[in-house]
Amino acid sequence: MHILSVEFLLFLMAVLGGYTFAPQRVRPYLLLVAGLFFYFQSGTVYFAILMGSILIDYLCSTGINRTDSQKEKRYYLLFSLFCNIGLLIGFHIPASLFHLILPLGLSFYVFKKISYMVDVYRGVILPEKNPFLLGLYVTFFPQIESGPIQRAGDLIPQFLREYTFDYGKITGGLKLIAWGLLKKIVIADRLAMFTNPVFRNPGSYPSGGIGLAVLFYSFQVYADFSGYTDIAVGIAQIIGIDIPDNFNRPYSATGIAQFWRRWHMTLSTWLRDYLFLPLAVFFSNTIKHFSKLNAYKHMDGLIYIFSSTLTMTLCGLWHGFTWTFMVWGFFHGILLSLAFITRKSRKHLRKKLIPKTMKTPYKYIRILLxxxxxTLLWIFFRAQTLQDAWFLLRRVIMLPLDIFNSLTGKDGILSLMPEEWIGKSLSKLIIVIVCMILMYIIHYIQPHDGMREMFSKRHRVIRWMLYVLIIVVIINFGVFGDVPFIYTQF
Amino acid sequence: MKALILKLALLFILVILVQLVVGHHTFEIDSRIDSLDKQLKEGIDTLYLGDCTNTSHRKWERDRRTLAYILERKIPGYKLGVLTFNSYHMDIYLEFIRYIAKSKHKIKRVIIPINLRSFSPSWDRMPQYQFEKEKILLKRGIYALFLRAFYRPLRLLGIDWYTISREEYLDTPVFNGTLRCGKVCDYNRIYSKKYSKEDIKGKILLFYMFSLSQEHRKIRSMLSIAGIGHQNNIQILFYITPIDYQSCEEYFQGEFTKRINENSSLIKNLLKKEKTAVLDLSTALDSSCFTWKDTFYPNEQLNISGREKVGEYLSLFLKEHN
Structure with a gap:
């Protein structure tokens, strides 16, 4: 069941209606049935696998709680991790090799389950006694397709909280859904009309078209994923459940570390807590073990480089077992490492070389960089093969030279554009550029409590005009058809 | 909750009202209909409504002049307008004729090809050849306004204008004469690179070997076109497009030409009753006038020599009925 289908709308209305009028003790079970029904649509085998893996986690987590032996606790955890990671690898490798479709939301629910198991092992949370509630945590339908990856300690208690009809929350949720639809259907899917052909067949496009497609993709992936998150957060909000946002103006980040604190935040914090920190502790302990001179105290840079590069490479592989994703993650790790080891010298240079009056322009230069x-690294994320990625990267890097050369030609800069873009598809290109501007506006509106804040400050008439405008724009400029969300393939 | 429901209802009404205004303007206007309006305004007196036989279908063909281009040069006294699309057929022609009849710019005559393949189940029932959106666009009046305004939101709700689903299409029976020979899906290896003699024979059977009935919806559309032509003083000139019957005969010896002649005769007789002119070119050209190697089965796609000859026939036909 596609989240943007009429079937899903009917399903959602039925769930919301049932949830509102059902007695409190029935509500979590209603959500569980809804989640199971939603997941069942993706295939009975995948459904059975999900059920089996939830059962294993339930048994392992209660096992951890029952025993006092640290060794046994560790075995329970390792067995659960083995099953979860095995599930991830077991599906990802054949999917990457034979271009198969992954089970719906596999990477997301596996990460949720791992965080639950590790938190139980660490004693951060108590294991859930009710297996149905654990099942609901994993299969909560707004989240199961593409997150956000919420921790059990944060989500499960909310299922048990008394539901009260909250007008503000419901309208806030509806606004978020509309906003998410606008981002996905109007912006992301329109941008996809230009990016998909270029990434599918990069050799047949001139460098101007490639440059624009790479730029468009940067916005497309943001609009697509943040659109999904808005819809998920909005649906959950209507049923009175708070789920965390995944984005906080990522393209306004002044550095790569800040970008990762603002992009796919629930994944970033997951990676930090369950991968980066354990790896850093492991490397630190290893160095400590072998170093007689307490050299480890001066090796924090090296530990950071190892941990972050490995974490980001694994993050790349989480998206798919392909060279392109691995290189994408690896380069992000390298950039993070570079940012970390040069942070002091950069700060020093900044203090010395940048006068106070130039602080703002310098900030914008950093944002742009x-x-x-x-954006350049998104090429690896989107390209079909590593060869395609290198080719696209070369063309984008050489673009300024191509632009310079084209200026002396007959057609000028237009010679760098694909013919159909400036001919038959010009109107679509204009709409896309308007979309990009819209995207920037959305980007700047969103941080300060986003939509709700923006609307609530306006006069009632203007507010209603905006509501109508958003719906009419979605209807008339949306790209309809079963275009999946980018992150549902992971 | 009452307040919420009331506000949502109000929002719904407002959206409908705005959509009535906006939807009409954002409905994508088909460039071909734009082109028709432009040509009508320019004062054409003759309109050629064409299909795939109008254009060149081989990439390497040097002389790519279209049939309409050739015809235009053979009839210098006429102001010829052209509107063609590869898979156009009688249903969409009917809407065009209705549209033209209601236009304030009057034209004298319309030339319409009758492609025998268009009556076959594979063409007649193909979902993407129904042109429902274009039919809406060609309608006039309040109904058309409403449809244009709500075309997108209704499609969004899953109300599709493709009256035939893909499954229904693939399930359509195929006939050799009146004998049932399976379904469309049994013959659906159109783009296969490796094809046998049987595959080719299957395609010919699918496209041409049916026995045409006067109840066929495209026959009814054809007769409606003739009727509208008479009512509005627009001379309708039909011609049955040539088929590479010589190549097809290799697969259905004696049978193929016989079936084509039967089907053509039915069309001619019906149009004769309607007092509408028709030129039968179905078996007028030999194999050298066709180019169908890319599609692997013999059909009606013409090379430049074929387009030249049909252009010549049509020019004479026009002069004869002037």
Whole structure:
């Protein structure tokens, strides 16, 4: 069941209606049935696998709680991790090799389950006694497709909280859903109309078209994923459940580390807590073990480099077992490492060389540089093969030279554009550029409590005009058809 | 909750009202209909409504002049307008004729090809050949306004204008004469690179070997076109497009030409009753006039020599009925 289908709308209305009028003790079970029904649509085998893996986690987590032996606790955890990671690898490798479709939300629910198991092992939370509630945590339908990856300690208690009809929350949720639809259907899917052909067949496009497609993709992936998150957060909000946001103006980040604190935040914090920190502790202990001169105290840079590069490479592989994703993650790790080891010298230079009056322009230069790095790395994320990625990267890097050369030609800069873009598809290109501007506006509106804040400050008439405008824009300029969300493939 | 429901209802009404205004303007206007309006304004007196036989279908063909281009040069006294699309057929022609009849810019005559393949189940029932959106666009009046305004939101709700689903299409029976020979899906290896003699024979059977009935919806559309032509003083000139019957005969010896002649005769007789002119070119050209190697089965796609000859026939036909 596609989240943007009429079937899903009917399903959602039925769930919301049932949830509102059902007695409190029934509500979590209603959500569980809804989640199971939603997941069941993706295939009975995948459904059975999900059920089996939840059962294993339930048994392992209660096992951890029952025993006092640290060794036994560790075995329970390792067995659960083995099953979860095995599930991830077991599906990802054949999917990457034979271009198969992954089970719906596999990477997301596996990460949720791992965080639950590790938190139980660490004693951060108590294991859930009710297996149905654990099942609901994993299969909560707004989250199961593409997150956000919420921790059990934060989500499960909310299922048990008394639901009260909250007008503000419901309208806030509806606004978020509309906003998410606008981002996905109007912006991301329109941008996809230009990016998909270029990434599918990069050799047949001139460098101007490639440059624009790479830029468009940067916005497409943001609009697509943040659109999904808005819809998920909005649906959960209507049923009175708070789920965390995944984005906080990532393209306004002044550095790569800041970008990762603002992009796919629930994944970033997951990676930090369950991968980066354990790896850093492991490397630190290893160095400590072998070093007689307490050299480890001066090796924090090296530990950071190892940990962050490995974490980010694994993050790349989480998206898919392909060279392109691995290189994408690896380069992000390298950039993070570079940012870390040069942070002091950069700060020093900044203090020395940048006068106070130039602080703001310098900030924008940093934003632009970070955005450029991230955009160039998206090439690896999107390209079909590593050869395609290198080719696209070369063309984008050589673009300024091509632009310079084209200026002396007959057609000028237009010679760098694909013919159909400036001919038959010009109106679509204009709409896309308007979308990009819209995207920037959305980008700047969103941080300060986003939509709700923006609307609530306006006069009632203007507010209603905006509501109508958003719906009418979605209807008339949206790209309809079963275009999946980018992150549902992971 | 009452307040919420009331506000949502109000929002719904407002959206409908705005959509009534906006939807009409954002409905994508088909460039071909734009082109028709432009040509009508320019004062054409003759309109050629064409299909795939109008254009060149081989990439390497040097002389790519279209049939309409050739015809235009053979009839210098006429102001010829052209509107063609590869898979156009009688249903969409009917809407065009209705549209033209209601236009304030009057034209004298319309030339319409009758492609026998268009009556076959594979063409007649193909979902993407129904042109429902274009039919809406060609309608006039309040109904058309409403449809244009709500075309997108209704499609969004899953109300599709493709009256035939893909499954229904693939399930359509195929006939050799009146004998049932399976379904469309049994013959659906159109783009296969490796094809046998049987595959080719299957395609010919699918496209041409049916026995045409006067109840066929495209026959009814054809007769409606003739009727509208008479009512509005627009001379309708039909011609049955040539088929590479010589190549097809290799697969259905004696049978193929016989079936084509039967089907053509039915069309001619019906149009004769309607007092509408028709030129039968179905078996007028030999194999050298066709180019169908890319599609692997013999059909009606013409090379430049074929387009030249049909252009010549049509020019004479026009002069004869002037």
């Amino acid at each position: 970070t955005f450029s790095n991230v």
